[in-house]
Amino acid sequence: MMALERVPGLGQKLADKLRDHFDGEDAAMAALKSGDISRIAAVNGVSPKRALALARAASGDDGGFLATREAEKLHAQLIEDMRQHAACAASRERLALLTPIQDPESRWALVDAARALVASGAVADLAEAWKGLSRPRSPTGRHDRVVVTRQDRPELAKQCRVLTPGPDETWRDYRVFKQVSWIGEGAPLDAPDGWLVLPEDAVDAMALPEATLAWFRTNSTLLGLVADLVQRWPTLSAVKGAQPVLNRLAPMVADLGELEALLHDVSDDGNPDLLHDVADRLWPTIKGLETQVRERVEEAMAEAQLALTGADMLDALANGAGLQRRLRAATTEAIEEAIEEANTALSEFLHGTSLRMPQRLFIDGWPLKVDRKEVDLLVEDLERRIAADEAAELTRLSTALAPLREVCGEAIEAMVELDQWLAVARWSETHRCVRPTMVEHGLVVVEGRHPLLGIEPDPVTYGVGRSAEEGDRQTVALLTGANSGGKTTLLELLGFTCILAHMGLPVPATEARVGRVKHLQVLAKAGGTQSAGALEQTLVDLAEVVSDPTSKLILADELEAITEPGAGARIIAGMLLAAEAHPDTSMVLVTHLAPAIIEATGRDDLRIDGIEARGLDEHLELIVDRTPRRNHLARSTPELIVRRLVERSEGPAKAVFASILDAF
Secondary structure: OOOHHHOOOOOHHHHHHHHHHHOOHHHHHHHHHHOOHHHHHOOOOOOHHHHHHHHHHHOOOOOOOEOOHHHHHHHHHHHHHHHOOOOOHHHHHHHHHOOOOOOHHHHHHHHHHHHHHHHHOOOOOHHHHHHHOOOOOOOOOOOOOEEEOOOOOHHHHOOOEEEOOOOOOOHHHHOOOOOEEEEOOOOOOOOOOOEEEEOOOOOHHHHOHHHHHHHHHHOHHHHHHHHHHHHHHHHHHOOOOOHHHHOOOHHHHHHOOOHHHHHHHHOOOOOOOHHHHHHHHHHHHHHHHHHHHHHHHHHHOOOOOOOOOHHHHHHHHHOHHHHHHHHHHHHHHHHHHHHHHHHHHHHHHOOOOOOOOOOOOEEOOOOOEEOHHHHHHHHHHHHHHHHHHHHHHHHHHHHHHHHHHHHHHHHHHHHHHHHHHHHHHHHHHHOOOEOOEEEOOOEEEEEEOOOOOOOOOOOEEEEEOOOOOOOOOOOEEEEEEOOOOOHHHHHHHHHHHHHHHHHOOOEOOOEEEEEOOOEEEEEOOOOOOOOHHHHHHHHHHHHHHHHOOOOEEEEEEOHHHHOOHHHHHHHHHHHHHHHHOOOOEEEEEEOOOHHHHHHHHOOOOOEEEEEOEEEEOOOOOEEEOOOOEOOOOOOOOHHHHHHHHHHHOOHHHHHHHHHHHHOO
């Protein structure tokens, strides 16, 4: 079985689609493992949700830890908050691959290294500088070069014309093409300008050098970020403790020392080279010299006179050639001087090009005219030189760049991964997180802070299970207390802590001890009394959760709302006892029915903790101690709520609330 088919949830049909889309097994697997969700979702029949699931599966996540929709929701909220600290869309997308794994300690070194980089200030500007960081784009369009080969070159055929010579054809039959790559036997000994003669084993990059340059030009801005990373590498690698998160990039940086200089050569910016400059200005320069020669001769001859005797005039009538000779003799010196000046000027114009000076720039006779045949020979020589130089430069650049293309691609992917870890580190610093201690059983947070409230939260200390402090080591706890007192917030904090620890990431607390579990079961507050059929299904689902002997943490919020309070208390009591029967299960249940539940169990040793509201402050807000009191049944807050309504209401409503308050 090939690698793609071994990814859970990926059958042969979809695997074949991925291979076709990504042009091969290795590229498809690399896209899955890199978390390139948008490109995976571009495959026909793959939704973004399916793409994410496949990418996670390829990264080793079996999807079993986040066992309920509410657990998945908590994880998604954490990832979304971390994304705010990422520099670019690619790393924000990649963060979705950070899910709970079987060996969370394997990520500790990476996180610590990223936090060391952030703390050092060496990457302070990367969040801004790397906004344009993305995965490379493939150039569009085809190239003019023709590849002549007897081999099957399907990848080249996608980018240019690939021709197979017939049995009676020779290389001369292909001289109609300006740019030719001849691969294998039958090549000319002296290749025409613009041709490349290559051996049978020549790689595609050498046969079509334009494709290599096009890739580097298309991704020039992105590759500029890679070159910048190479320049700042000594500073980054000097940060103590940063090596684990830089190890993947280190060998690539070593191979990319010449990238910046090569990118400068590839760039279209800057001054044109000498031959192109001469080609652009050749004809205007020659026409200017033609005008200059005429003006100089006319100026030199302005005061010239030719004395003729009567005999000279009669001789001219009889023999016009004689007069022509005398006229030529009188003007030769001026014309020759003007032509010599023009030749000197043209020689200076062509200096450094190694081009041959025309043997004769002007045609004999007056008025002087440029000898177009001579100039055409000069232009042909110039075009040959340009074509030869361009071919040589193209070969030089493609030879230097082709081996770097794959390295650059890998470096960009490694930079995206680095930014992912830097985002985690920035998030961790923002929330003052610490590395949790992984233990056998239970969950303890010391001065834990809910990370998503949008305000500075009150720290909470709470523990359950065998890793907790003495007196708090019960496996099941009921959490009671004030409305708006923070019970659900504490439940979410416990869920976040469990998820983060199993992801191998720091948690927002002063200290945390987290027991290893295979499943996190977060059971949401019920939405109201259910119909008989819905209630039956809910009870079946609950029974499956609490009866499963697999190690797990159950966080349940007011499950009693599924039916009337009396029946709800008896149902919850049965669920609690079932959960308690499994020593590898820990459970915290938020409830307002603690006394009824205790009565229904017939037990007096079940743990009940309470978040107590002590009154109202001067702003009529609840005064609450967010840390639960152990083995304490906390009062609910209806009396305090009614008292607040009395103070805030007017008219008849105030009198109604006052009478209700008297009933407490």
